[in-house]
Amino acid sequence: MKQLDFSYRYAAPFVSQKEIDAMAPAIRLAHEQVHNGSGLGSDFLGWLDLPVNYDRDELAAVQRAARRIQGDSDVLIVIGIGGSYLGARAAIEMLTHSFYNLLEPNVRHTPRVFFVGHAISGTYLQDLIELLGDLDFSVNVISKSGTTTEPAIAFRAFKALLEKKYGPEGAKERIYATTDAKKGALKDMATLQGYTTFVIPDDVGGRYSVLTPVGLLPMAVCGVDIDQALAGAAAARDWYKTPELAENRAYQYAALRNILYRKGKTVEILVNYEPSLQYFNEWWKQLYGESEGKDHKGIFPASVNFTTDLHSMGQFIQDGLRTIF
Known part of the structure; x- marks a missing residue:
């Protein structure tokens, strides 16, 4: 390597x-x-060993969810801001085709991915809704608390759109929540509604979370080999541990x-x-x-x-x- x-x-x-x-x-x-x-800050050092010390079962669940999204959706909407957004977008843009979202489906083979919830702009939100049109889509909402303003606004809009298009029960099958393991508004809603849920580890801060489901699910949906991404990070961990x-x-x-x-x-x-x-x-x-x-x-x-x-x-x-x- x-x-x-x-x-x-x-x-x-x-x-x-x-x-x-x-x-x-x-x-x-x-x-x-x-x-x-x-x-100082020793409570948030989980990222150090994350490439080798991760939940194998959850990784398999992420890969299953990615295949499901690839099978039933033309578009994945990723809702997040800051650490719940930048790492995933950076990885996807540097590891896929420069014009990934513009490629024809028979060339791309995987859903288009659009990011929202990283700004207050109503124009951006409306334009993305118009772009979706009649396309089938799923939503990955990423927030440890579920109360951050920008993602909360975006999730409210796209949740309503899902429910209008697929009905309340069908919408639940297309919402993937990446959030805290035990607490928070999004965790509570995900549990109540039965969303597929993935965990942001307590000891991994948002800006370091790209190798958790925060980044791995959007990457996998785009066809990025997340097993290889983790293997590369594990190799880097060895190189820089002296x-x-x-x-x-x-x-x-x-x-x-x-x-x-x-x-x-x-x-x-x-x-x-x-x-x-x-x-x-x-x-x-x-x-x-x-x-x-x-x-x-x-x-x-x-x-x-x-x-x-x-x-x-x-x-x-x-x-x-x-x-x-």
Whole structure:
């Protein structure tokens, strides 16, 4: 299995190897706190072992649900926001055809997938309803609480649409709820109505949940091999589990960011060269923004799509404030 290459040779004029090596003790301490659960936020470290420590029965249930949706639906509507949305969309857009939803059904072979509930826009909601027309569809509503405003509004609209088209009982068969295992408004409704339900683990925060049913069900519906996705994540877990800074690319990246931040570089830009990676950038910004933006500290995560943004943001990146890396 291929590994990502990481090189920091272009940072050499700004960061010396001596500075990087000096980070080794801090890196080792952070590693120990994460892996033995002694640091802040230790209640939400389930993502660390998620690629190997997951519910096999639930994964099989996700795959069965995906096959059912593929068999009875032209479209899957995925309702969610933030961590209940960005990871799944990033994965689907980077792993499928660039024009997946526009392909003819006999070429695509799997349902179209549209995301909603990530904005307040009534125009977007109405346009998506109009696009559905007479197509058969199912809904995957993703929310740990069930009370987040944007998904709640979208779910109300599409639940009503399902009930109008298929009747109350038929609608229940087409709603898939991904939510908390025991509590919350969506969990209560799913139990009462008998929706097919999948669990967001208590120890996995929303932004880290793409390898739970939050991301796996939409991915599987699109034909993504989720067994292989988990296998790749498990391989990465092995590659990056050493506490040795010299051997761990992830920790080298972390060390460089820390050093540059202390030197006044407060904005980090992630650059992609493929349009299909735009939502990977958006997901990355949430991962870093929510994780680091605390106590009036942190690096501001930004992103650009090259080469397109070279012709708009390129000037500022090259000749603007020297706070960017």
